[in-house]
Amino acid sequence: MIARIKSEITLWRVIVAIIFVTGLYATYIRFFEGFRASTNLSDQMPWGLWVGLGTLCGIGLSAAGFGISAAVYLLGMERYRPILRASILISFLGYLTVMVGYLYEIGLPWRFWHPIVMWNHRSMLFDVCICIMTYTTVLTFEFAPAVIEKLPWKAFRETVLRYHHKILIGVVLAGVLLSSMHQSYLGGLFLIARGKIHPLWYSQYMHALFYLSAIPAGLALTVMAIYLSMRSLNVRVDFSILSDCGRMIQMLLIVYAFFKFLDLVSNQALGYAFQRTSEAGYFWLEVLLFLAIPIFLLSYDFVRSNPERLYWTSAIVVAGFMVDRLNVSINSLQTAMGTHYVPKWTELASSVLVIAAGVIAFRYAVIYLDILPKMTVKPATRWISNAGVPAQA
Amino acid sequence: MTKQKAMLIDIKRCIGCLSCETACKQLHGFGTDPEPTLSDTAFTVVETRGGTFVRKVCMHCNDPACASACPVGAIGKTAMGPVVYNADKCIGCRYCMLACPYQVPRYQWTKLAPFVKKCDMCADRIEAGKSTACAEACPVEATIFGDRDSLIAEAWSRIRGDSSYVPRIYGLEELGGGSVLFVSDVPFEKLGFKPAPTGNQPMPTLTASALGDSPKVVIMGGTILSALYWVTQRRHEVALAEAEEKATINRSKGKRS
Numbered sequence: 001m002i003a004r005i006k007s008e009i010t011l012w013r014v015i016v017a018i019i020f021v022t023g024l025y026a027t028y029i030r031f032f033e034g035f036r037a038s039t040n041l042s043d044q045m046p047w048g049l050w051v052g053l054g055t056l057c058g059i060g061l062s063a064a065g066f067g068i069s070a071a072v073y074l075l076g077m078e079r080y081r082p083i084l085r086a087s088i089l090i091s092f093l094g095y096l097t098v099m100v101g102y103l104y105e106i107g108l109p110w111r112f113w114h115p116i117v118m119w120n121h122r123s124m125l126f127d128v129c130i131c132i133m134t135y136t137t138v139l140t141f142e143f144a145p146a147v148i149e150k151l152p153w154k155a156f157r158e159t160v161l162r163y164h165h166k167i168l169i170g171v172v173l174a175g176v177l178l179s180s181m182h183q184s185y186l187g188g189l190f191l192i193a194r195g196k197i198h199p200l201w202y203s204q205y206m207h208a209l210f211y212l213s214a215i216p217a218g219l220a221l222t223v224m225a226i227y228l229s230m231r232s233l234n235v236r237v238d239f240s241i242l243s244d245c246g247r248m249i250q251m252l253l254i255v256y257a258f259f260k261f262l263d264l265v266s267n268q269a270l271g272y273a274f275q276r277t278s279e280a281g282y283f284w285l286e287v288l289l290f291l292a293i294p295i296f297l298l299s300y301d302f303v304r305s306n307p308e309r310l311y312w313t314s315a316i317v318v319a320g321f322m323v324d325r326l327n328v329s330i331n332s333l334q335t336a337m338g339t340h341y342v343p344k345w346t347e348l349a350s351s352v353l354v355i356a357a358g359v360i361a362f363r364y365a366v367i368y369l370d371i372l373p374k375m376t377v378k379p380a381t382r383w384i385s386n387a388g389v390p391a392q393a
Numbered sequence: 394m395t396k397q398k399a400m401l402i403d404i405k406r407c408i409g410c411l412s413c414e415t416a417c418k419q420l421h422g423f424g425t426d427p428e429p430t431l432s433d434t435a436f437t438v439v440e441t442r443g444g445t446f447v448r449k450v451c452m453h454c455n456d457p458a459c460a461s462a463c464p465v466g467a468i469g470k471t472a473m474g475p476v477v478y479n480a481d482k483c484i485g486c487r488y489c490m491l492a493c494p495y496q497v498p499r500y501q502w503t504k505l506a507p508f509v510k511k512c513d514m515c516a517d518r519i520e521a522g523k524s525t526a527c528a529e530a531c532p533v534e535a536t537i538f539g540d541r542d543s544l545i546a547e548a549w550s551r552i553r554g555d556s557s558y559v560p561r562i563y564g565l566e567e568l569g570g571g572s573v574l575f576v577s578d579v580p581f582e583k584l585g586f587k588p589a590p591t592g593n594q595p596m597p598t599l600t601a602s603a604l605g606d607s608p609k610v611v612i613m614g615g616t617i618l619s620a621l622y623w624v625t626q627r628r629h630e631v632a633l634a635e636a637e638e639k640a641t642i643n644r645s646k647g648k649r650s
Contacts, residue, residue: 032505033505034502034503034504034505035500035502035503035507036502036503041502043431043490043496043502044496046487046490046491046500047487047488047491070618073622074618074622074625075621075622076625076628076629105486106484106485106486107483107484107485107486107487107500107501107506107507107508108483108484108485108507111483111484111485112484114464114465114482114484115464115465115484118465118466118467118482119465119466120461120463120464120465120466122597122600122601122604123461123462123463123464123488123600124462124600124603124604125463125488126464127607129464169622173618173619173622176614176618177611177614177615177618180610180611180614181607181610181611184603185603188600188603188604189488189491190491191599191600191603192461192491192492192596192597192599192600193491193492194494194590194591194596195587195588195590196491196494196590204599204602204603207603337496
């Protein structure tokens with residue numbers, strides 16, 4: 001008996017347990033003792049890790065859903081259909097984590113519904129709220145078939161799916177437009193903080209740069225999630241699809257790097273990168289992780305066509321993206337606001353809890369639903385490419 | 394139409410007695426201990442910058458960044474001038490604090506149901522025809538309250554009458570102007586008045602241009618995507634038809650042979 005219990009205790013289960021215990025305790029502090037006890041936020045730093053990591057990274061890294069669905073449904077790139085559902089699921093769960101995070105962020109969470117009925121169309125944040133709510137509905141719709149097809153009532157299932165199919169393209173189109181809007185509006189949030197944001201990040205085109213950087217980051221997260229699913233779960237995707245994703249990530253990063261550089265030059269902000277300031281340091285960390293290293297690595301076939309190397313390169317892209325978003329939302333503001341903000345453990349623990357819940361939900365969805373093609377025969381080697389498995393979507 | 398009210402703060406006349414601070418705190422029922430900076434219990438403070446007393450208070454902008462930023466429209470400018478906050482709408486997102494170029498709004502970080510706190514230019518009092526509490530308390534007329542137009546005239550006459558004044562009324566045009574005006578004998582830059590990030594343009598224009606582009610982008614994007622979808626579908630249909638044709642030809646060939 002004890003031996004059986006012992007065998008159930010694995011490293012990852014222990015880690016998950018720690019995340020849940022600390023996260024739930026942090027959640028208790030947040031909702032029952034308030035901001036002062038649970039955060040290091042201040043009048044000088046009104047937005048911190050919850051916005052930077054929870055919202056900006058959460059939405060940005062969920063960009064693959066609209067990217068892949070546009071590619072497959074609208075552009076007819078059928079090749080990516082096998083990873084379509086996975087990317088939609090990542091987006092769906094990503095947006096759910098952001099919605100939960102929203103309850104932590106706002107001071108009066110029981111008024112979460114106010115933006116729905118109290119409109120201020122001049123507010124960037126209002127547009128972000130409405131877009132995110134609408135797009136989460138779209139994602140629910142796009143993801144719904146994966147659940148509906150598992151329902152036991154055949155007639156109901158078929159009717160619903162038939163009608164679903166009829167309006168799917170319209171919904172996908174709306175979803176792509178909504179995503180494009182709020183991915184950029186998230187950057188637009190900071191437009192009004194001119195004079196506070198460090199010139200290395202402030203630009204009148206911040207919203208466009210946010211849009212351009214979100215898509216490669218979202219794709220990189222999708223590659224990571226699919227790699228991990230293939231490694232630990234009974235699913236299989238033709239690896240060359242992920243390889244092509246790697247190529248696409250590289251291309252999109254080059255496009256972003258080009259416009260970011262152009263933007264810095266046109267704002268005459270390039271000089272700030274060579275000053276001895278902490279901002280310059282953060283800037284180069286971002287350039288290195290998000291642009292230089294991935295673009296360099298992804299240009300080699302032996303990186304792109306090797307699952308493990310592609311996975312770690314994607315991880316660098318995701319990390320670099322997170323550095324970028326935290327730079328914009330926290331580091332770029334510190335000098336002008338005259339403050340130094342380091343998040344409290346409770347902010348980090350609650351964010352990690354919400355993310356971990358999303359990851360676990362992803363895992364069980366892949367196990368119990370048809371998210372990725374299930375492996376029918378166990379292949380002799382782990383990474384055999386079996387294009388023969390029919391794509392499901 | 395109601396005339397827009399305003400406050401004129403004369404930095405040269407201020408003697409740093411903190412009467413305005415105390416009056417404000419008494420009016421709101423806060424403790425009367427002076428605080429170093431604005432807080433959720435200090436809507437105005439008198440700071441000392443190189444021996445000069447500088448009052449800090451909400452500028453009550455004509456086109457406030459905070460009001461444009463608020464997602465639920467909890468902040469607005471009244472016809473009489475004050476920028477007021479509606480606590481019943483607020484969700485506590487604190488975007489107003491990020492947006493405000495003067496870093497005025499403060500938050501009740503210690504409360505379980507926290508609200509934003511800032512000067513409301515005694516909106517209720519001036520609605521009732523009274524003056525703001527701080528202006529009423531000032532013993533040397535360093536802060537005076539009145540119609541905005543007449544205060545501007547008063548400010549110019551003070552500047553003209555005394556050559557030691559800087560020939561500039563801060564708050565008249567900066568960021569579109571507001572209902573709090575400053576005159577000073579020390580250059581404003583030396584007193585911690587930061588250069589206005591958008592010059593004389595109101596801050597909300599920064600967001601408006603990006604938001605104004607979005608209908609165009611959405612319409613264009615929607616059209617392009619629909620067109621691409623149509624092309625994709627058409628290709629698919631053509632490919633299907635061709636394949637069918639081929640199959641028919643093959644079948645007929647098979648019959649012949």
